[in-house]
Amino acid sequence: MSDTTLWVAVLAGSAVVFVLKLVGHLVPEHWLAQPRVARTAALVTVALLSALVAVQAATSGSELVADARLPALAVAAVALVLRAPFIVVVVLAALTAALLRALGMP
Known part of the structure; x- marks a missing residue:
């Protein structure tokens, strides 16, 4: 891919994102207040x-x-299900990945 093609793609993508955000600001507020729209957005x-x-x-x-990130993600998911605070979830996932990497898992 040439530099010109890459920059055209980046600029086109940026323009599309800008227009989408602009359209989002122009949508009437009563449309966004509907329960179905709010649920879909979530x-x-x-x-x-x-x-x-x-x-x-x-x-x-x-x-x-399949490296140490997957078991770390599983530990984080379990911690989230158990309603652990976010910082605890992050620390548990990091410790899991670090331990597995220290044991030789890539």
Whole structure:
């Protein structure tokens, strides 16, 4: 991919995101107050965040990997289900990954 193509793609993507945000601000407030719209917005947020976590935890570059991040993510999920405070969730996940890496897991 050439530099010009890359910059055109970046600028086009930026323009699309800007227009989407602008349209979001122009939507009448009474539309957003509807329960169905609010529920859908909440679910979209959760889905996007989940996809981001999955990509960051299970890939390296363009390859799927199973390294210390996956068990750390599982520990974090269990801690969240048990309603642990967020800082505890982060520390438990970090300690799990660090311990597994110290034991030789990539």
